[in-house]
Amino acid sequence: MKNYYQPEIETMSREDMIKLQNEKLVKQVKHVYDHVPYYRERMDAKGVKPEDIKGIDDLHKLPFLCKDDLRDAYPYGLLAVPLSDCVRIQSTSGTTGKRVVAFYTQHDIDLWEECCARAIVAAGGTKDDVCQVCYGYGLFTGGPGLNGGSHKVGCLTLPMSSGNTDRQIQFMMDLGATILCCTPSYAAYIGESLRDAGYKPEDNKLRAGIFGAEPWTEEMRKDIERLLGIKAYDIYGLTETSGPGVSFECEEQTGMHICEDHFYPEIIDPDTGEVLPDGSEGELVFTSLDKEAFPLLRYRTRDICVLSREKCSCGRTLVKMSKPRGRTDDMLIIRGVNVFPSQIETVLMERGYSSNYLIIVDRVNNTDTFDINVEMLPEQFSDTVRVITQRERELTDALRTMLGITAKVHLVAPKSIQRSEGKAVRVLDKRKLH
């Protein structure tokens, strides 16, 4: 017996899905044009009127939207309903430190939580499950999204948030958690901590995990499955579109089904913007089809992946996307947190350091390490060890405030960071995730 949260949608015929998408798109474009001057100006500049969009075949006529547009429009510029109709914001870091703020009406929250509920049910979840959510709660979408989905399914929800691993393990064992939701790196860490505490995989009641928000490999999946004795499912999403649940894995574990009744995907050539056929690798672009507060038309995610419409043995007809294979920009995801090198540079420059720095990211025992070597100026180099340590601490604090995570800062001797003859290499990502 297959389980679906919304079988009428998840197994809908292609013909009916296209009809639904066409109807929703026409309404969404009109809503956006009527209520968001930013979009109206962009569409007018391209000579496109809402009447020109009769369905998804006309989507290519619309301009793209990218992260910089979100920054320009910060905070209210893309809002499509009165603020009094909004009930929540969520947020994530932006390219230059300005955050991306997404707004939600109650309808938008319901829609988002339903997507997360689909993911939980696809992982075998029912109302009899105990679902431990250890994604961060707060501005990050992970905790609130999976929490809402878990409620919709009717699971007993443990709203743990991330961190405090001893407490996570205590609740997991005492309350018999059956589903674990967190980043894959945290799942691996929890698994190792359980093992170190003397537990065997069969000692816990976990059956499934729903892991996402950062890239992870098939090898890591196997590690986590073995450590915890579970089946590990991938989940994808981004704050701009709502959060987790834009797509999710089923038991076939060969890509993530996109909730395409809400988010219409396109794959484009990142250089030319040309729409590519299914099966081609390119940048993933999403158009929301029924969001109220913060609709997105042709939003460029910067994630590189492939779409596939091959029949899936789970019976879902929703198109599948591959795991993201990289990004078109320089965004790093470290311990689930989005980090742009430009944010780090801003902090360094503001404090009088030069642009000679090197960010080193690695994954040791399934946990990301994050080091930044920063060159001292000659006059700083003569300082005592005590002063240098103090400076490192100040930089670490300033970076934590900007990024939301802690980096190990090392002040190094002047001229010790290798200079480049071409483009400066400021990031050394040793994780080999793609």
Ligand code: DLL
């Ligand atoms: O990471 C939303 C989320 C929360 C997804 C919990 C899944 C689980 P942002 O912080 O805005 O939102 O980061 C979005 O993270 O563009 C991808 O580059 C990356 N990402 C998200 N899920 C995956 C995944 C959340 N399963 C950015 N695999 C996206 C690889 C992922 N990368």
